[in-house]
Amino acid sequence: MTPHAPKLFALEALVADQLSGPGRARIERHLSRCEACRAALGAVREYARVRDSARELPMPELAWEQMERALDRDLLNVAERKHASPPHAGRNGKLLALALPILAIAATVVIGWVGISGQREAAQLAARTQTKQAQPVTPVEGAATGWVTLGRLETHASGSPVIEGATLRTGRDEELHVHLGTGTGIVLAPDSELLIVRLTEHTVRLSLVRGGVSSTVRKLAAADSYVIEAAGYSAEVRGTRFFVGRAADDVHVAVHEGKVAILRQGKQIDLLTAGKSFSTTVPVGLKTSVDRLVLGLDDASHSWPTLTLPPLPQVSAWQVGDARLLAQAELSMRVPAGDLTLSFEDARGRLHAFQVTVAAEGSRIEEATIRAALQAEADARTGTLAPELIKPVIQGALPGLRRCYERGLRRARVEGRLTLAVRVAADGHVARAQLRGESALPVELTECIANQARGWVFPAPDGGPVAFEIPLNLKAASSSP
Amino acid sequence: MSEDDLLVERAKTGDRAAFRALFLAHRQQVVRLVHRFVPAEEVEDVAQDVFLHVHRSLASFRGESRFTTWLYRLTLNVARMHVRKQKSRPKLRLAGDDEQGLLEQPSHETPANLADRNERGRAFYRLLDRLSEKKREALVLHDLEGVAAEEIAKLLDIPVMTVRTRVFYARKELYAALTDEPSLAGFAAWLTTKEEP
Numbered sequence: 001m002t003p004h005a006p007k008l009f010a011l012e013a014l015v016a017d018q019l020s021g022p023g024r025a026r027i028e029r030h031l032s033r034c035e036a037c038r039a040a041l042g043a044v045r046e047y048a049r050v051r052d053s054a055r056e057l058p059m060p061e062l063a064w065e066q067m068e069r070a071l072d073r074d075l076l077n078v079a080e081r082k083h084a085s086p087p088h089a090g091r092n093g094k095l096l097a098l099a100l101p102i103l104a105i106a107a108t109v110v111i112g113w114v115g116i117s118g119q120r121e122a123a124q125l126a127a128r129t130q131t132k133q134a135q136p137v138t139p140v141e142g143a144a145t146g147w148v149t150l151g152r153l154e155t156h157a158s159g160s161p162v163i164e165g166a167t168l169r170t171g172r173d174e175e176l177h178v179h180l181g182t183g184t185g186i187v188l189a190p191d192s193e194l195l196i197v198r199l200t201e202h203t204v205r206l207s208l209v210r211g212g213v214s215s216t217v218r219k220l221a222a223a224d225s226y227v228i229e230a231a232g233y234s235a236e237v238r239g240t241r242f243f244v245g246r247a248a249d250d251v252h253v254a255v256h257e258g259k260v261a262i263l264r265q266g267k268q269i270d271l272l273t274a275g276k277s278f279s280t281t282v283p284v285g286l287k288t289s290v291d292r293l294v295l296g297l298d299d300a301s302h303s304w305p306t307l308t309l310p311p312l313p314q315v316s317a318w319q320v321g322d323a324r325l326l327a328q329a330e331l332s333m334r335v336p337a338g339d340l341t342l343s344f345e346d347a348r349g350r351l352h353a354f355q356v357t358v359a360a361e362g363s364r365i366e367e368a369t370i371r372a373a374l375q376a377e378a379d380a381r382t383g384t385l386a387p388e389l390i391k392p393v394i395q396g397a398l399p400g401l402r403r404c405y406e407r408g409l410r411r412a413r414v415e416g417r418l419t420l421a422v423r424v425a426a427d428g429h430v431a432r433a434q435l436r437g438e439s440a441l442p443v444e445l446t447e448c449i450a451n452q453a454r455g456w457v458f459p460a461p462d463g464g465p466v467a468f469e470i471p472l473n474l475k476a477a478s479s480s481p
Numbered sequence: 482m483s484e485d486d487l488l489v490e491r492a493k494t495g496d497r498a499a500f501r502a503l504f505l506a507h508r509q510q511v512v513r514l515v516h517r518f519v520p521a522e523e524v525e526d527v528a529q530d531v532f533l534h535v536h537r538s539l540a541s542f543r544g545e546s547r548f549t550t551w552l553y554r555l556t557l558n559v560a561r562m563h564v565r566k567q568k569s570r571p572k573l574r575l576a577g578d579d580e581q582g583l584l585e586q587p588s589h590e591t592p593a594n595l596a597d598r599n600e601r602g603r604a605f606y607r608l609l610d611r612l613s614e615k616k617r618e619a620l621v622l623h624d625l626e627g628v629a630a631e632e633i634a635k636l637l638d639i640p641v642m643t644v645r646t647r648v649f650y651a652r653k654e655l656y657a658a659l660t661d662e663p664s665l666a667g668f669a670a671w672l673t674t675k676e677e678p
Contacts, residue, residue, distance in 0.1 A: 008653060043656035050608075050659070051624055053601035059516055060525050062508045064501055067532055071500075074533050167497075197495045209497040231498070232491050248498075451600045 006040035015044050069345065072167050073316065168194045170211070184226070187214040189245070197229070205229070212245035217258075233280075234263040242272075253278040307340070307356075308364040315370060319343035319351065344370070352377060383463035385424060393458050394470060400455075401472070404448035418472040422453055428460040435472075485548040493539050500539075504532055507549070511556050517609070517621040518560040531559045546635065553628075554636050557618060564614075608658050612651050619647035620655075 013019050014027055031037050168188055170176050176188040184204070188194055192211020198204065202223055206213070208230040217226050217237050228235045230246040233253075240258025244251070253262060254277040262270040262278050270278050309318050315327045319342075327344070337360045343353040354373035356363065418435055425431040433453035435446045449472075485506070491499035508528070515528045534555055542551055609617050618637065622628040623644070630648070634641040 008649070008656070012652075040656070043659055046659050047652065047655055050601050050605040054605035055602075055625055057516070057602040059509070059512050060521070062512055062525060062528050062532075064504060067504055067508075067529060068497075068501075070529050070533060071497075071536055074536070193497075195495070195497050205495075207495045207497055209501075229495055232494060232496060234494075447603075448600075451603075 004034075004036065006034070006037040008040065008044065011037070011041050011044045014041070015048050068167065069317070167209075168192075168196070184218045185216055189213065208244055208246045210246055210248075212243060214241070214243045216241050231280075232264060236261045236263060250281050251279070306362040307358050308362070310364065310366075312365075312367050312370055314346055314367070314374065315344045316347050317345040319345065383426065383461035383466045385458060385461040385466045385468070389459045390468065393456050397452060397456055400452040401449060404445060404452060407444065407448060418449075420449065420453060420470040420472055421467070422456075422470060423465060423467040424458050424461055425465050426460060428458045430454050430456050430458075431465065483548075486544060489539060489542060489544070489548055492536075493542075500536060503535075503548075507552055508532075510549075511552065514553065514556050514621075514626060515560050517606075517625055518557075518617070519563055523563070527560060527563050530563070531556045534559055550632065550635060553622075557636065561614065561618075608655055611658055612654060616647045616651035616654070619644050620651035623648045624652070 010027055014024065019027065031041060168176055168178065170188050170190050170192050176192075178186050178188065186194075186206070189212035192213060193209035194211075194213055195207040195209060197207050202221075202225070204226045206228045208228055213228060215226070215228065215237070217240055220226060220237075226237050228244045230244055230251045231249045233251045235242065235244050235253050237258065237260045240260060241256040242258070242260050243254045243256070246252075253260060253272060255272045255274055257274050260272045261268050262272065272278055309315075309327065311327055317327050337358050339355055339357050341353055341355055342365070343351055345351055352373060354369070354376075356365065356369070418441070421432075421434045421436065422430055423432040430453055433450045435441070435449050435453075485503070488499045488503045488506075492503060511531050512524060512528045515531065516524045519527050531552075535552065538555070542548070609621070612620065619633060622633045622636065623630065628636070630641050630644045633644045637644070
């Protein structure tokens with residue numbers, strides 16, 4: 001029979017078992033006579049197998065916590081870019097008039113919320129911001145932004161951690177007192193999460209992810225707004241004390257002073273006065289801690305020493321108890337003198353902890369301290385694995401390594417010394433394997449050997465992961481590598 | 482209105498819980514699709530980038546297509562841009578770098594079997610690298626993701642017939658390439674000798 005181009009569609013249908021009985025029989029009859037078609041069928045079957053293997057490759061897991069930190073950073077970057085953009089020169093008076101409040105907003109965001117009320121002060125701050133954007137930000141004396149109650153430890157944070165894009169969280173037995181400006185603040189109830197969506201001189205927009213938040217809001221001007229969003233509802237206020245709670249999609253709002261408008265998709269659906277409340281349903285436990293006053297709202301003085309956390313390249317956020325503070329600017333907080341455990345997140349969102357001793361006159365965390373903490377962590381992770389436990393695993397793996405070598409020989413003649421660097425995880429599995437040679441090696445060989453090594457299982461090392469190197473001597477004439 | 486649509490509407494208002502629900506519902510699809518195009522060690526970063534783009538662009542999603550279609554298109558765009566950027570950048574890659582941690586996944590299989598199957602899977606990706614961007618996208622969506630040709634046509638904004646043609650020619654190239662790929666050689670033998678418990 002004259003060779004012809006195999007009909008791939010038909011062969012694919014055969015492999016996928018999509019043919020009727022007669023159709024299948026017809027193709028099988030043809031296959032018995034056509035060598036080219038049989039070879040093509042082999043390739044189609046091979047393709048189906050490797051495709052299925054590719055489908056089943058394990059995928060990395062993307063964690064929400066890491067995603068959320070990236071979102072927070074992104075929101076912060078967007079806010080900073082937006083506020084850092086200088087007004088375009090040479091525009092008319094109207095644009096200039098618009099630019100002044102924008103600059104004022106930029107100033108308040110960069111140096112923290114200080115409750116500036118005068119236009120003149122805002123303009124002065126704007127000018128300072130323009131010239132000092134790249135400088136570390138010094139907290140303004142008395143610009144209290146947070147009291148974090150952590151069991152017996154009361155931490156007073158000042159500076160600019162509470163800025164747009166930040167997420168505030170509390171644990172089960174904690175509450176967070178945050179000053180947003182003169183006469184305005186919130187108490188985040190235990191086990192709650194709140195996103196600072198907008199925080200400018202005239203606008204506060206908070207998004208309650210879960211839990212509850214009590215607000216005390218100073219009397220606002222007509223152009224000011226203070227809004228808390230939760231599950232598609234918005235609570236807008238004018239000088240009041242009120243509470244918003246959320247459990248999944250259920251929302252509860254209770255007003256203690258003043259008035260609160262409840263909006264849904266931009267439309268007002270209720271107007272609450274003192275003593276009134278609004279609930280989509282009444283979830284169990286949602287109405288607890290409905291009336292909380294913000295601690296120290298009018299009192300920023302404190303006698304504890306100051307702990308200063310400068311912006312450091314290794315740190316993206318500080319963690320004090322359950323309060324997460326973005327390390328975008330220098331932070332100062334008042335803490336009791338003595339030993340304190342601090343945690344920080346690196347750029348990849350990994351959490352590291354270390355101990356500091358806060359002196360009576362105050363302390364500052366330097367980069368060297370962070371480096372030492374990271375080094376101590378790395379040292380602590382190194383375990384041990386006795387050579388007599390390594391050897392049997394390598395000996396058992398020699399046939400696989402030989403196969404790799406023989407396969408590599410089909411490509412090029414390879415001889416010489418190689419080093420296989422292996423890192424064994426705490427459970428004995430190989431976490432990493434890399435092959436190094438004195439000269440360039442065929443990629444098929446290096447990958448094959450490294451892949452083999454990744455399948456090895458050693459006894460679990462003592463005290464954590466361990467790394468070692470295995471010398472391999474490749475000789476074509478010999479039967480062993 | 483679908484559950485996705487409701488979540489999207491809420492996420493548009495800054496509702497973080499709604500965005501979290503969207504993320505949890507679709508992260509695996511996104512990671513899987515990204516994994517088809519970028520090296521394993523870059524998958525997490527690129528998938529995270531996809532969701533950052535989603536977060537930034539949700540306001541522009543008008544609901545004219547399904548959310549998943551929009552998400553797939555955005556994922557493809559982000560992965561495509563990443564691959565192009567990486568190609569234009571000189572890079573030193575060490576053998577074995579790309580699979581760190583994969584074998585630490587819990588599995589009922591023996592490590593040797595798993596390693597062999599992983600090797601085949603990775604070899605398949607090496608073959609995919611030989612395809613043009615257009616053919617690779619069509620093939621990945623159709624053969625690996627199981628997306629229907631009509632849906633792919635909408636995603637890539639091309640006629641359905643073009644999708645079928647690209648998949649056909651992509652497979653044809655891979656059939657030919659299979660015989661050249663050393664890691665894939667002798668699978669018949671592998672099947673009879675290695676799949677024993």
